[in-house]
Amino acid sequence: MNRDLPAHIAIIMDGNGRWAAERNLPRIAGHSAGVSAVRKVVEECARLKIPHLTLFAFSTENWNRPQEEVGGLMVLLDQYLKKELNTLMKNKVRLTTIGHLEDLPDNVQHTLRDVVKRSAGNEGLTLTLALSYSGRDDILKAVRGAARAVMRGDLSPDDIGPETFSSFLYTRGIPDPDLLIRTSGEQRISNFLLWQVAYTEFWVTDKLWPDFSSEDLHEAIETFRSRERRFGMTSEQVKGGKT
Ligand code: IPE
Ligand code: IPE
Ligand code: MG
Numbered sequence: 587m588n589r590d591l592p593a594h595i596a597i598i599m600d601g602n603g604r605w606a607a608e609r610n611l612p613r614i615a616g617h618s619a620g621v622s623a624v625r626k627v628v629e630e631c632a633r634l635k636i637p638h639l640t641l642f643a644f645s646t647e648n649w650n651r652p653q654e655e656v657g658g659l660m661v662l663l664d665q666y667l668k669k670e671l672n673t674l675m676k677n678k679v680r681l682t683t684i685g686h687l688e689d690l691p692d693n694v695q696h697t698l699r700d701v702v703k704r705s706a707g708n709e710g711l712t713l714t715l716a717l718s719y720s721g722r723d724d725i726l727k728a729v730r731g732a733a734r735a736v737m738r739g740d741l742s743p744d745d746i747g748p749e750t751f752s753s754f755l756y757t758r759g760i761p762d763p764d765l766l767i768r769t770s771g772e773q774r775i776s777n778f779l780l781w782q783v784a785y786t787e788f789w790v791t792d793k794l795w796p797d798f799s800s801e802d803l804h805e806a807i808e809t810f811r812s813r814e815r816r817f818g819m820t821s822e823q824v825k826g827g828k829t
Pocket of ligand 3 (some may be wrong): 601602
């Protein structure tokens with residue numbers, strides 16, 4: 587048993603479209619309902635004193651969706667940030683982002699930068715929104731960053747280990763996720779944090795994201811705490827505390 591609370595929970599929030607389809611509503615109604623689930627989960631993680639929560643909100647591949655849906659999602663994101671600012675501040679949440687921020691509409695970039703700046707001094711939960719994010723792009727960005735440092739003469743290729751490499755990723759300074767939750771029953775990573783999930787515990791629920799509740803979060807955390815993380819060792823080694 588691992589017993590500790592996860593220091594970093596990452597969530598692939600999936601199933602908004604199916605939630606809407608079940609109700610004969612447009613897909614955007616599902617995304618709108620999904621925002622309420624985000625609110626609840628952020629508050630609960632802050633209350634539980636989880637240090638890091640990363641939410642996959644929009645992938646680079648999601649740009650290929652119908653324009654109307656993409657536009658609606660951008661409006662929802664802008665509204666969420668503006669409406670939530672006070673609550674985020676009250677709960678001492680620090681907002682950060684990962685992904686190609688430059689791809690987002692100017693007004694959304696502006697709102698994001700504002701909330702990131704205002705919440706920078708908060709010392710509670712670090713909430714990271716993955717926006718226009720691709721795990722492969724993250725790795726490629728790190729490769730380019732490391733290559734540039736080598737070309738400048740600031741880094742020797744032989745010194746590029748996991749830690750140095752991680753410092754070139756969008757997620758630099760953020761520990762790897764301990765627990766990855768995916769809703770809507772899909773069992774795939776969909777180009778989320780590829781490098782970072784090397785030893786992350788996965789937990790999948792059939793619940794669609796708008797239906798995800800605090801109880802589901804607690805169930806995921808309890809399951810995580812009951813698992814034995816072996817990191818390649820034997821169970822006996824882990825139990826004996828030997829390394
Ligand atoms: C997740 O829900 C939200 C985003 C990807 C932005 P989906 O919109 O993918 O919902 P389904 O998978 O179509 O049900
Ligand atoms: C993953 O969900 C991206 C986000 C939750 C933002 P998708 O719905 O885009 O993933 P696939 O297409 O089912 O793999
Ligand atoms: Mg989906």
